[in-house]
Amino acid sequence: MKETLIDAPVERFVQLNKYRVHYWEGGAGHPVILLHGGGPGATGMTNYSPNIEPLARHFRVFALDMPGWGDSDTLEEEADHPGRQLADVMVQFLDALGIDKAAFVGNSLGGLTSITTATLYPDRVSHLITMGAPAPFPLTLSPAGPSEGIKVLAAAQRDPSPANMKRLVQAMVYDSSHATDELAEARSRASLDKPEHLARWNEPRSTKNLGSPLPYWALGPQIRDIAVPALIIHGRDDRVVPYENALHLVSNIPDSRMLLLNRCGHWAQIEHAEEFNLAVTAFLTERC
Structure with a gap:
């Protein structure tokens, strides 16, 4: 796999139909x-x-702050x-960047969004x-019922104090060395800012949706029509989304394979960054 020298990532904004998006x-x-x-407190940069x-x-x-997070606009309530x-x-x-189709890499809700995009807009993925x-x-x-991680996430959503954020980042990982005080404080500041x-997320309707996104569940039969190559990565010790989901x-x-990582929680791209980077690079290089 040939590498090229690159400059540091550049921070940008783009105005879309409803939202100004930071990436x-x-x-x-x-x-x-x-x-x-x-x-x-999640952002494209902190998660990746x-x-x-x-x-x-x-x-x-491109590492995005999705609407509702980071420096992007707040997500509007919709049905x-x-x-x-x-x-x-x-x-x-x-469309705004003139890109015909792209590889989508998504963690947790980002993975849900990637699956939804591949299902509803297959020609763009x-x-x-x-x-x-x-x-x-x-x-x-x-x-x-809600997992341990979802319960901790909901508590941090209601009160994003450094203490609650510390509990949140601890629930996201298997190896507690990744759950630093600095990360907890940074996510707390990002939320409070x-x-x-x-x-938006603490509205009663939104809280219900966050814990039980039923419309997404209706996509079940349709994901069998996803024709693009898929790599499903999951932590064996994920306390937020059990690895049964990956199965x-x-x-x-149809065209999928799974990488199940032992001693790994919800943030495979952080806890096993080197293996993740190699696996994603090899997968995309071989299938492009």
């Missing part, structure tokens, strides 16, 4: 969209800080689950890569 861009080549998870530059040595990489609204935003983003993504199928092997984002995804997406 980081670096590298050249096939476009790769990195979508973060849905926790409070060890991945952007290594991937940008091979591809044209459908935000995954559908965010999929529409992804298509607008590609070249590859699908997910980490810790929920599958739109009922679980049979995992405990019922954008009270409009918090207010459903790899069983239903």
